[in-house]
Amino acid sequence: AKGLGGNCYQLYEHRMNARAHELLVMESSLHKSLRAGELRLFYQPQVDLATGELIGMEALLRWQHPTRGLVLPGEIIPIAEDCGLIVPIGEWVLRTACRQLKELQQHCGTAVPVAVNVSSRQFVKTDLVDTIARTLHETGLPPRLLEIEITESMIMHDLDAALAILSELRRMGVRIAIDDFGTGYSSLSHLKHLPISRLKIDRSFVRDVATNANDAAITGAVIFLARTMGLEVIAEGVENAAQLDFLMRNGCILGQGYLFSPPLPVDELVTFIHGRCDS
Ligand code: C2E
Ligand code: CA
Ligand code: CA
Ligand code: CA
DSSP states (O other), X not given: OHHHHHHHHHHHHHHHHHHHHHHHHHXXXXXXXXXXXXEEEEEEEEEETTTOOEEEEEEEEEEEETTTEEXXXXXXXXXXXXXXXXXXXXXXXXXXXXXXXXXHHHHHOOOSOEEEEOOHHHHHSTTHHHHHHHHHHHHTOOGGGEEEEEEHHHHHHTHHHHHHHHHHHHHHTOEEEEEEETSSOOOHHHHTTSOOOEEEEOHHHHHTTTTOHXXXXXXXXXXXXXXXXXXXXXXXXXXXXXXXXXXXXXXOOEEOSTTTOOOBOHHHHHHHHHSOOOO
16 A cells, blocks of 8 residues: 555656646747747627627637647636736737737728737736837727726726726726626726726626526626616627527627637638628
């Protein structure tokens, strides 16, 4: 039994080392990915639920890895946050989203905003507002066509700092959305004072909205709350007609999800927008 215990421990240690090694390899190749031009943005259309009309899009990070294929943010973001790479990667995401939307605007007349996810590491950095202002200036994208997605916890972590940042962004004309709304803890009395444009109902509520009474109640309450506060509300992860039906019956106007479109590479987004765009 003693020997067995020893073997188990060695096996465990071996596995831990293998995992740690894998993470290190990923980290160093992620470093190179920026310079090597391996990062991509996919865009998921956001639509008017009733008409299907495009009302915006969310930029989502992808990594075209030389041997592993397309790597999703679930694998990229935790590593990038751990080692600080999230700041340069976040700046790349912002710049690329603004540049590509500006091109879409020029070539296809697209006049809907692009939403960019911002991580907490970027949000606490003091120069986020400057970075955004500079990026808008350099790309020539009108500020009203940029939306920043942040989470409740980023706001609640330091309310005064968040209020200062969000107020400045709003003064510039940049839109602010609260992502994954309902999954964090935010005080409504605080939210009321923040210059927010939009609440995004988290996918975890939308998933079972047609079959689970609790999720239906929460989703209905969030829609009602948003409308009462004069905020836009958008449902994430809309996958089927039953969810769509519930959302529309409960006064939700906007949505995104596989029912309408998965995240698309930019050339396929152009096809989604126009069928065809001569550029
Ligand atoms: P999120 O911001 O909640 O983004 C929505 C996620 O749901 C995306 O996953 C999207 O592909 C997926 N999704 C959209 N519609 C549906 C649907 O109908 N059904 C299902 N099951 N899923 C759907 P993705 O692209 O893997 O991104 C995961 C998360 O990674 C994002 O969650 C966001 O938190 C983070 N992320 C993505 N891009 C960036 C980025 O550029 N910067 C930062 N800081 N985080 C990012
Ligand atoms: Ca998001
Ligand atoms: Ca979300
Ligand atoms: Ca989510």
